[in-house]
Amino acid sequence: MHGINLSANARTVSVDCLQAILADGIxxxxxxxxxxxxLKGSRFIALHEMLDGFRSDLDGHVDATAERIVQLGAVAEGSVQAVAASTRLPVYPDALRAEEDHLAALAERYAALVGAVREGIDQTGGAGDAVTADILTGFARSLDKALWLVEAHAG
Ligand SMILES: [Fe+2]
Structure with a gap:
């Protein structure tokens, strides 16, 4: 059996980065x-539909992240218990209703994740795993666009 040709250090760096990003992404x-x-407000349908698009994009990148972890020989920790224990995103306020409040909460969290993903690009690329860095670059590109759209609606 032939594994991916990467140093043990590169695998460790990549799996650690990917696992943390997987929890944040889920x-x-x-x-x-x-x-x-x-959310409630006068732009409900626009925001409601925009967020469904974000979810679809996120699901694709979360899937690529998890599959890369397994390609590197580790277990992708995707249970809700593992995610709850590991996520680095701030707890989402449970009383929000107004669309502006949801947009602000989303912007904070999309920005946090894209910051972590950008760090992951540097760490994994620096360790010699260009493929993981590329997967994360695609994730960051999608998150940057989502953050732009959220902030454009936030005014
Ligand atoms: Fe829906």
Whole structure:
């Protein structure tokens, strides 16, 4: 059997980065739907539909992140218990209703995740795992766009 040709150090760096980003990404995917369901305001349908698009994009990148962890020989920790224990995103306020409040909460969390992903690009690329850095670059590109759209609606 032939594994991916990477140093043990590169694998460790990549798995650690990917695992943390996986937890954050699943958290963000869940709370994107939470906002999609609960926000209220005059732009409801635009925001409701925009957030469904974000969720679809997130699901694709979360999947690529998890599959890369397994390609590197580790277990992708995708249970809700593992995610709750590991996510670095701030707890989502549970009383939000107004669309402006949801947009502000989302912007904070999309910015936090894209910051972590950008750090991950540097760490994994620096360790010699260009493929993981590329996967994370695609994730960051998607998150940058989502953050732009959220901030454009926030005014
Ligand atoms: Fe829906």
């Amino acid at each position: 958290d963000l995917a869940l709370l994107t739907k939470h906002a999609h369901w609960n």
